[in-house]
Amino acid sequence: MSSTISSNLSTIPQNPTPLSLGTLCKSLAISGLILFLFYTFLFNPPNYRPSDLLSTINQKWPTSSPIISTNSTKTNISHIVFGIVGTMDTWSNKKAYIEAWWRPNVTRGYLFLDRPPTEEFQPWPSTSPPFRVNEDITKLKVFPKIPRPSHVRIVRTIMETFRQGDKDVRWYVMGDDDTVLMVDNLVEVLAKYDHTKSYYIGSNSDCVKSNLDFSFNMAFGGAGYALSYPLAEALATKLDDCIERYPDMYVSDFLLHSCLADIGVALTQNKGFHQIDLHNDISGLLSAHPQTPFLSLHHIDTIDPIFPSMDRFESINHLMKAAKTDQSRLLQQTICYHRQNTWSLSISWGYSTYIYENIIPRSILWRPLETFRPWVADWTPPLYMFNTRWPSDNPCEVPHLFFFDSIEHIEGDQIVTTYVRALPRGLPTCSFAGNHSADPITKIKVFSPASTRLEGGGRDCCDIEYMDGANVTEVKYRACMKYEVIA
Ligand SMILES: *[C@@H]1O[C@H](CO)[C@@H](O)[C@H](O)[C@H]1NC(C)=O
Ligand SMILES: *[C@@H]1O[C@H](CO)[C@@H](O)[C@H](O)[C@H]1NC(C)=O
Ligand SMILES: *[C@@H]1O[C@H](CO)[C@@H](O)[C@H](O)[C@H]1NC(C)=O
Ligand SMILES: *[C@@H]1O[C@H](CO)[C@@H](O)[C@H](O)[C@H]1NC(C)=O
Ligand SMILES: *[C@@H]1O[C@H](CO)[C@@H](O)[C@H](O)[C@H]1NC(C)=O
Numbered sequence: 235m236s237s238t239i240s241s242n243l244s245t246i247p248q249n250p251t252p253l254s255l256g257t258l259c260k261s262l263a264i265s266g267l268i269l270f271l272f273y274t275f276l277f278n279p280p281n282y283r284p285s286d287l288l289s290t291i292n293q294k295w296p297t298s299s300p301i302i303s304t305n306s307t308k309t310n311i312s313h314i315v316f317g318i319v320g321t322m323d324t325w326s327n328k329k330a331y332i333e334a335w336w337r338p339n340v341t342r343g344y345l346f347l348d349r350p351p352t353e354e355f356q357p358w359p360s361t362s363p364p365f366r367v368n369e370d371i372t373k374l375k376v377f378p379k380i381p382r383p384s385h386v387r388i389v390r391t392i393m394e395t396f397r398q399g400d401k402d403v404r405w406y407v408m409g410d411d412d413t414v415l416m417v418d419n420l421v422e423v424l425a426k427y428d429h430t431k432s433y434y435i436g437s438n439s440d441c442v443k444s445n446l447d448f449s450f451n452m453a454f455g456g457a458g459y460a461l462s463y464p465l466a467e468a469l470a471t472k473l474d475d476c477i478e479r480y481p482d483m484y485v486s487d488f489l490l491h492s493c494l495a496d497i498g499v500a501l502t503q504n505k506g507f508h509q510i511d512l513h514n515d516i517s518g519l520l521s522a523h524p525q526t527p528f529l530s531l532h533h534i535d536t537i538d539p540i541f542p543s544m545d546r547f548e549s550i551n552h553l554m555k556a557a558k559t560d561q562s563r564l565l566q567q568t569i570c571y572h573r574q575n576t577w578s579l580s581i582s583w584g585y586s587t588y589i590y591e592n593i594i595p596r597s598i599l600w601r602p603l604e605t606f607r608p609w610v611a612d613w614t615p616p617l618y619m620f621n622t623r624w625p626s627d628n629p630c631e632v633p634h635l636f637f638f639d640s641i642e643h644i645e646g647d648q649i650v651t652t653y654v655r656a657l658p659r660g661l662p663t664c665s666f667a668g669n670h671s672a673d674p675i676t677k678i679k680v681f682s683p684a685s686t687r688l689e690g691g692g693r694d695c696c697d698i699e700y701m702d703g704a705n706v707t708e709v710k711y712r713a714c715m716k717y718e719v720i721a
Contacts, residue, residue: 309425311417313404316343317395318363319388319455320411322352328411330547331534333361334554335415342400345411346391348384369394374474379481386477388486389493392461396470404429406466409458412534414550416506418561419527422690423504424460432465432499437507440519441608442616444511451501452491456532457509468497504529511609514538517635518603518622521582523565527690537606540585541637542656556584556641559649562687563694568711569596569720570696576668579698579709580633581680584641587653588633589672589707591664596720598623603633630664634672647685653678674705682711695720 320328325347332345338360345363358365368387371377380386395406405424409415427433436453438445444454453459461469476493483489491501506529510516515538531540531550539549557564563583571578571593578590580599590599604622626632636653644650655676663671680696688694695714700707714720 306430309404309421309429311337311340311421312342313402313429314342314417314420314424315395315398315400315403315406316341316363316415317391317406317408318343318345318411318413319391319408320345321348322350324411325351325355327535329362331412331414331550332363334550335417335557336361336363337417341417342403343407344395344398346394348387366394366398374477376478376481380477380484381482382484385484385486385489388455389477389489390473392466392490393470393473396466403463405460405462407458407460408455409530410456410532412532413456413458414531414534414554415458416527416529416557416561416564418557419506419529419564419690420460422562422687423506423527423529426690427462427502429462430464431462432468432497433460433462433502434465434494434499435460435502435504437504437509438501438619439509439511439609440619441511441610441613442619443608443610443613444509445619448485448488449491452487453501453507454509454511455487455490457507458530458532459507465494465497465499469493472497506530508532510534510537512537512606513609513611514607515542515605516540517542517586517637518605518625520565521580521586521588522567522600522602523582524600524620525566525691525693527562528565543637552638553584556638556651559641559643560584560682560684560687562690563682566688566693567600568694568696569599570698570709571720572698572700574668575670575672575700575702577670577672577698579678579696579707581653581678581696581709583680583682584651585638587636587678587680587709589636589675589678590631590633591670591672592630592667594631627661629659629661630666632659632661634659634675636675636678639677643684647683649682649684651680651682653680670702674703675700675707676705678707678709680709680711 318332343363345365346368347365348368350367351358351365368391371383371386371390392406392408407420434453436459437457438450438452439454473493476496480489480492483492505524506526508531510531510533513536517540520540534546534550539546541549541552544552565582565585568581568583569578576593578592578594578599580588601621601623603625605625608617635656637656639652639654641649641651659673663669693714694711695718697710697712698707
């Protein structure tokens with residue numbers, strides 16, 4: 235909702251200075267060079283042994299999060315209050331998305347509506363968040379100067395959520411009625427920050443243009459974002475003054491960013507929140523999620539169903555089957571190689587598995603296949619905030635696609651997720667590499683541990699078990715060995 239605005243932003247002034255453009259070009263050139271060196275380095279020696287250099291790099295990698303802990307108890311789900319912005323007109327459409335993640339009597343929070351529920355929604359079900367009706371802003375002195383009252387209603391929802399007066403709150407997490415949130419992962423991520431300090435945690439848009447139009451340092455509300463208690467408190471006392479200061483700043487996310495900037499608080503970026511300012515098929519993106527807990531998905535109605543054989547509601551509920559079992563691994567990308575057949579497997583846990591008939595370095599497989607289009611179609615590259623791979627028709631580059639089908643808990647404390655082939659690939663075998671066809675495979679079974687969560691920002695390693703000609707491949711997850719190189 236607060237996000238479907240990227241198309242008419244021309245009133246917000248843009249000044250890309252030559253300096254910033256120059257810096258951008260320079261950093262692009264440098265990153266291109268680094269990528270080239272990295273690719274050459276990884277790709278050339280087939281019987282590669284870890285050198286001291288790589289081991290050191292490896293060692294330094296996983297510690298990027300700003301872990302600040304207080305001496306209080308660990309943050310859990312009851313410390314979060316959710317504030318969801320909806321409208322009565324769209325609720326019947328969006329209800330299923332909210333109920334897919336909302337946990338009655340466990341998650342605390344409210345759905346804020348523009349007007350009281352009509353008769354068809356009465357009595358209000360206990361499977362939905364309790365509703366509140368937003369305050370009437372026509373009474374604000376500044377109201378006549380506000381061009382888009384709905385956006386002021388959206389931003390005031392934070393204040394109105396705070397004013398519900400819930401006790402023992404550490405975080406307020408805000409989202410739209412078409413935002414699907416991953417509650418367990420949110421708890422894990424927020425627990426790493428000091429809730430007694432001021433934090434504004436979220437993510438900017440997937441599309442460069444959306445960020446350019448607003449700000450690269452603004453949380454896009456549809457993706458969901460979190461405010462620590464002290465910050466929500468400060469905002470609740472200062473928000474109406476801020477609205478008076480900027481009555482014509484009509485986009486809610488930008489208004490919030492501006493009000494927080496005036497308090498001195500900048501965005502803490504987290505790549506797990508997904509605004510999805512994209513169209514069409516986002517399977518390429520969901521199959522190469524960054525190495526960070528998956529926190530949210532938005533704009534479900536403006537993209538294709540995320541599973542090709544299902545509608546949108548079924549798709550979300552299907553993903554939640556995996557989410558309910560192990561959110562820590564959900565969409566986390568695990569890559570391993572079958573040397574004998576010269577295959578690469580890339581698993582996005584609980585979502586998809588790709589088999590390539592070739593050995594492709596992880597650095598390349600981490601780039602999403604560009605199956606989607608940007609929010610604004612006629613824009614010039616760079617389109618996205620991440621690198622992509624353009625889908626090709628080269629049999630050595632096109633994966634065999636398998637999507638998540640079922641999940642079960644088996645003996646030995648293992649979770650088995652099964653992925654089935656979406657379509658025949660319809661291409662000849664990659665004869666340049668091993669010349670081993672993956673066409674016979676119809677199903678992939680992935681075994682992961684049931685009781686060890688994947689540490690935020692961590693990765694699993696895996697081994698592939700496959701007998702030539704068989705129609706099932708098995709993949710066993712395991713902890714990576716110290717300094718293990720997967721190449
Ligand atoms: C937490 O730290 C404060 C100050 O360092 C101390 O006064 C307090 O007793 C500590 N609380 C607990 C539960 O350890
Ligand atoms: C969350 O932690 C608090 C202590 O801060 C505890 O009282 C409460 O029972 C916990 N809730 C859950 C659901 O674990
Ligand atoms: C939530 O708790 C209330 C009161 O304890 C109960 O009546 C209701 O059925 C519960 N709702 C669900 C969906 O479990
Ligand atoms: C690849 O395998 C097929 C069938 O196994 C065979 O006919 C073909 O000659 C092989 N191609 C190369 C380049 O080895
Ligand atoms: C897979 O192979 C098994 C045993 O070889 C066979 O029973 C089964 O029908 C095959 N499944 C498919 C979809 O081909």
